[in-house]
Amino acid sequence: xxxxxxxxxxxxxxxxxxxxxxxxxxxxxxxxxxxxxxxxxxxxxxxxxxxxxxxxxxxxxxxxxxxxxxxxxxxxxxxxxxxxxxxxxxxxxxxxxxxxxxxxxxxxxxxxxxxxxxxxxxxxxxxxxxxxxxxxxxxxxxxxxxxxxxxxxxxxxxxxxxxxxxxxxxxxxxxxxxxxxxxxxxxxxxxxxxxxxxxxxxxxxxxxxxxxxxxxxxxxxxxxxxxxxxxxxxxxxxxxxxxxxxxxxxxxxxxxxxxxxxxxxxxxxxxxxxxxxxxxxxxxxxxxxxxxxxxxxxxxxxxxxxxxxxxxxxxxxxxxxxxxxxxxxxxxxxxxxxxxxxxxxxxxxxxxxxxxxxxxxxxxxxxxxxxxxxxxxxxxxxxxxxxxxxxxxxxxxxxxxxxxxxxxxxxxxxxxxxxxxxxxxxxxxxxxxxxxxxxxxxxxxxxxxxxxxxxxxxxxxxxxxxxxxxxxxxxxxxxxxxxxxxxxxxxxxxxxxxxxxxxxxxxxxxxxxxxxxxxxxxxxxxxxxxxxxxxxxxxxxxxxxxxxxxxxxxxxxxxxxxxxxxxxxxxxxxxxxxxxxxxxxxxxxxxxxxxxxxxxxxxxxxxxxxxxxxxxxxxxxxxxxxxxxxxxxxxxxxxxxxxxxxxxxxxxxxxxxxxxxxxxxxxxxxxxxxxxxxxx
Amino acid sequence: xxxxxxxxxxxxxxxxxxxxxxxxxxxxxxxxxxxxxxxxxxxxxxxxxxxxxxxxxxxxxxxxxxxxxxxxxxxxxxxxxxxxxxxxxxxxxxxxxxxxxxxxxxxxxxxxxxxxxxxxxxxxxxxxxxxxxxxxxxxxxxxxxxxxxxxxxxxxxxxxxxxxxxxxxxxxxxxxxxxxxxxxxxxxxxxxxxxxxxxxx
Numbered sequence: 061x062x063x064x065x066x067x068x069x070x071x072x073x074x075x076x077x078x079x080x081x082x083x084x085x086x087x088x089x090x091x092x093x094x095x096x097x098x099x100x101x102x103x104x105x106x107x108x109x110x111x112x113x114x115x116x117x118x119x120x121x122x123x124x125x126x127x128x129x130x131x132x133x134x135x136x137x138x139x140x141x142x143x144x145x146x147x148x149x150x151x152x153x154x155x156x157x158x159x160x161x162x163x164x165x166x167x168x169x170x171x172x173x174x175x176x177x178x179x180x181x182x183x184x185x186x187x188x189x190x191x192x193x194x195x196x197x198x199x200x201x202x203x204x205x206x207x208x209x210x211x212x213x214x215x216x217x218x219x220x221x222x223x224x225x226x227x228x229x230x231x232x233x234x235x236x237x238x239x240x241x242x243x244x245x246x247x248x249x250x251x252x253x254x255x256x257x258x259x260x261x262x263x264x265x266x267x268x269x270x271x272x273x274x275x276x277x278x279x280x281x282x283x284x285x286x287x288x289x290x291x292x293x294x295x296x297x298x299x300x301x302x303x304x305x306x307x308x309x310x311x312x313x314x315x316x317x318x319x320x321x322x323x324x325x326x327x328x329x330x331x332x333x334x335x336x337x338x339x340x341x342x343x344x345x346x347x348x349x350x351x352x353x354x355x356x357x358x359x360x361x362x363x364x365x366x367x368x369x370x371x372x373x374x375x376x377x378x379x380x381x382x383x384x385x386x387x388x389x390x391x392x393x394x395x396x397x398x399x400x401x402x403x404x405x406x407x408x409x410x411x412x413x414x415x416x417x418x419x420x421x422x423x424x425x426x427x428x429x430x431x432x433x434x435x436x437x438x439x440x441x442x443x444x445x446x447x448x449x450x451x452x453x454x455x456x457x458x459x460x461x462x463x464x465x466x467x468x469x470x471x472x473x474x475x476x477x478x479x480x481x482x483x484x485x486x487x488x489x490x491x492x493x494x495x496x497x498x499x500x501x502x503x504x505x506x507x508x509x510x511x512x513x514x515x516x517x518x519x520x521x522x523x524x525x526x527x528x529x530x531x532x533x534x535x536x537x538x539x540x541x542x543x544x545x546x547x548x549x550x551x552x553x554x555x556x557x558x559x560x561x562x563x564x565x566x567x568x569x570x571x572x573x574x575x576x577x578x579x580x581x582x583x584x585x586x587x588x589x590x591x592x593x594x595x596x597x598x599x600x601x602x603x604x605x606x607x608x609x610x611x612x613x614x615x616x617x618x619x620x621x622x623x624x625x626x627x628x629x630x631x632x633x634x635x636x637x638x639x640x641x642x643x644x645x646x647x648x649x650x651x652x653x654x655x656x657x658x659x660x661x662x663x664x665x666x667x668x669x670x671x672x673x674x675x676x677x678x679x680x681x682x683x684x685x686x687x688x689x690x691x692x693x694x695x696x697x698x699x700x701x702x703x704x705x706x707x708x709x710x711x712x713x714x715x716x717x718x719x720x721x722x723x724x725x726x727x728x729x730x731x732x733x734x735x736x737x738x739x740x
Numbered sequence: 741x742x743x744x745x746x747x748x749x750x751x752x753x754x755x756x757x758x759x760x761x762x763x764x765x766x767x768x769x770x771x772x773x774x775x776x777x778x779x780x781x782x783x784x785x786x787x788x789x790x791x792x793x794x795x796x797x798x799x800x801x802x803x804x805x806x807x808x809x810x811x812x813x814x815x816x817x818x819x820x821x822x823x824x825x826x827x828x829x830x831x832x833x834x835x836x837x838x839x840x841x842x843x844x845x846x847x848x849x850x851x852x853x854x855x856x857x858x859x860x861x862x863x864x865x866x867x868x869x870x871x872x873x874x875x876x877x878x879x880x881x882x883x884x885x886x887x888x889x890x891x892x893x894x895x896x897x898x899x900x901x902x903x904x905x906x907x908x909x910x911x912x913x914x915x916x917x918x919x920x921x922x923x924x925x926x927x928x929x930x931x932x933x934x935x936x937x938x939x940x941x
Contacts, residue, residue, distance in 0.1 A: 199761045199765060200761075200762075200765060264772055267768075267772075268765050268768045268769055268772070269765070271768060272761055272764055272765045272768065275764065276757070276760070276761045276764060277761070302768055302771065302772045303771070303772065303775055305772070306772050306773070306775035306776040306779065307775070307779055309776060310776055310779040310780065310783070314783070314874075314878065317867070317874070317878060318874075321867065321868065322867075322868035323867050323868060323874035323877075323878070324790075324792070324867075324868065324870060324871045324873075324874045325783070325787075325871065325874050325875070325878075327871075329792070330792040330868075330869075330870055330871060331787060331790025331791060331792040331870040331871025331872055331874075332790070332871050332874075333786060333787060333790065333871060336783060336786055336787075340779060340783075343779075646754070684892070688896055691896065691913070692896070692899075692900060692904075694904070694907070694909045
């Protein structure tokens with residue numbers, strides 16, 4: 061092996077196949093065109109000094125969501141390729157060779173879970189949670205930025221695997237012994253491992269950061285029992301992150317040791333135990349499902365109350381259900397491998413626990429339904445996604461209860477029924493929630509709303525496309541079709557697969573509508589301006605700030621007296637009050653050190669994948685050096701003087717004074733703003 | 741301790757709050773790290789019998805060396821405690837002395853451990869020999885890696901005490917380093933009782 065380049069050679073470039081080469085070309089052109097657009101607008105200074113180096117939680121949140129949307133597109137292209145391959149590959153090879161098809165299903169799952177859903181959720185939380193609890197920032201802004209750039213480094217490794225080398229063919233779960241170097245030499249599995257490891261470290265830090273923020277940084281009067289439901293779900297999700305992600309780190313770290321240094325954790329021979337990997341992986345993997353979905357539940361809880369114009373039904377029961385789900389999520393992981401051959405007692409324990417976890421989830425569904433019941437519903441797009449979620453997610457949940465029964469699972473294991481089930485919970489549960497949150501909080505991030513008509517179009521494409529794409533997979537599961545088939549010779553399967561491909565195409569239209577919505581909204585932003593900071597007649601504190609919020613969020617920390625703090629302030633007539641005088645505010649300075657650590661982390665991963673040892677060591681030294689430099693800097697804050705705060709707030713109140721009436725007033729069924737005289 | 745440091749240098753309540761946030765965050769990190777170690781322990785226990793015809797712990801471990809390592813690490817925890825006492829007395833030179841002694845004891849531990857690993861690898865009992873040895877090297881090696889990072893951290897803190905003095909941020913970092921160091925000590929006690937003692941008995 062070469063001492064300078066490790067196992068990296070010129071043959072690693074994808075000129076061996078037209079499809080691989082065009083994937084690489086699209087990736088490279090995408091990167092170049094982003095750079096081109098930035099250069100065209102002369103925005104490099106802005107991008108670098110206002111965004112990349114920023115420690116502002118709102119900007120970090122927006123950057124997370126940008127990563128998520130880019131990766132959503134990449135992950136969807138993978139999905140579309142699989143659906144089209146399976147639609148045509150009856151009794152022929154289709155257009156994708158097996159090794160390529162295997163890379164595609166592996167990268168689809170990896171991207172959607174680690175680099176679409178995780179950044180999307182971290183982004184929404186970053187943007188909203190500190191404002192919901194009346195805080196000026198997260199507890200550790202610098203660590204927040206490191207998490208962002210480590211996640212981006214992981215995403216970058218997945219993207220660059222298209223250009224240099226190949227990606228894993230071992231699925232998004234990377235089960236050994238297939239993923240061991242004995243059966244899968246080459247760099248594919250290593251790309252997967254290092255992308256997951258590096259972003260996983262970022263996620264652990266994110267969890268710590270959010271939990272400390274919620275526990276230590278709440279505004280006066282914001283007791284735990286007054287926190288908005290979204291913040292509650294973040295609270296539980298953060299705990300799950302802190303305690304579940306180490307299992308992923310351990311499982312992947314051991315697989316790295318097996319592959320790189322010849323250890324025998326999961327090998328066939330020499331005392332390896334491959335089931336240990338599968339245990340460790342799902343010890344993270346099942347809580348991960350709830351890490352993803354709980355914040356989406358939080359979004360639905362906010363959206364459903366605002367657009368039903370009612371107080372959320374059953375606040376305490378929703379909080380308790382969230383905690384119960386968090387606890388139970390650690391007791392069900394074995395249902396991912398009932399067929400491992402554990403004793404009937406073990407399987408029935410995990411089957412029972414899995415069924416029980418449907419109970420708190422059901423409590424939540426009923427709470428949302430009762431919130432809608434006799435509410436005056438306003439059908440904005442976030443509400444459409446919520447309604448679509450309630451119906452669709454319930455179906456997916458029920459198929460999950462079916463799979464929780466070990467005897468049924470023995471029949472359904474590894475069939476497309478499973479694929480249908482988990483897409484049926486993840487797409488309406490997680491993705492619809494994040495998209496609802498994206499449209500709900502977009503004005504808070506940018507100061508103008510998203511076009512609602514295109515949003516509605518997107519919703520209808522998503523939901524119709526979803527049913528067409530995944531209901532056939534339930535049927536195919538009953539017909540005995542295994543997952544991940546590159547081609548097949550059973551004629552009865554093909555019609556269902558063609559319908560599924562049509563569904564994927566309609567989902568594609570939904571993604572196009574999202575793009576058009578963004579474009580149209582930016583074009584018409586002056587008509588969509590949100591001058592009040594409270595475009596939906598909201599209930600929680602994030603609507604008390606201006607849109608977009610000032611760097612410090614709140615010039616004066618709010619005094620909270622109730623659940624639905626902002627609604628309560630409006631009712632008591634203390635909203636939009638100016639203080640007698642302003643205080644100076646201390647905020648963290650921008651720094652490039654975190655982005656530097658992320659960039660070096662990316663190179664470190666690349667070096668480990670290609671066995672370029674000198675580079676890996678150099679990267680570790682650089683990271684250690686960067687951390688020491690930062691840790692020795694005791695002057696990392698700056699202060700906004702009281703006069704500057706006053707100037708910003710003067711502008712905000714001038715804008716409020718000229719704000720036209722709130723657009724919600726024109727909605728049919730608008731129930732009115734809370735007013736002091738309306739309170740009892 | 742943060743309170744004493746605050747009284748000592750007169751830091752603002754906002755700064756005191758931030759040191760508290762950092763300390764709480766560090767505790768959460770330690771809990772997360774504890775999960776890593778508990779999974780490594782679980783894996784070791786699953787694999788302890790998977791020797792694949794290779795040597796067992798009984799043939800490989802030496803009670804003298806393991807006891808020496810234990811002695812060095814436990815003593816280093818004591819000396820770190822003495823550094824913390826000196827910190828609360830705001831005695832800079834004593835803080836430096838005890839940090840240096842802690843560093844030497846920690847380095848002694850790492851030296852003994854590296855010797856142990858080299859010896860095992862030399863007699864063909866490296867981590868690639870069997871599942872049992874993979875589990876052993878990973879568990880004990882991960883702890884050793886943590887101690888090494890701790891040593892680097894001690895050096896950095898010696899530098900900060902030298903150049904910045906016992907300022908409030910430095911004192912707060914020393915407190916977190918203390919948490920880290922004692923945490924590693926506890927992990928080692930478990931390693932000694934789960935790996936070495938049963939292996940030798």
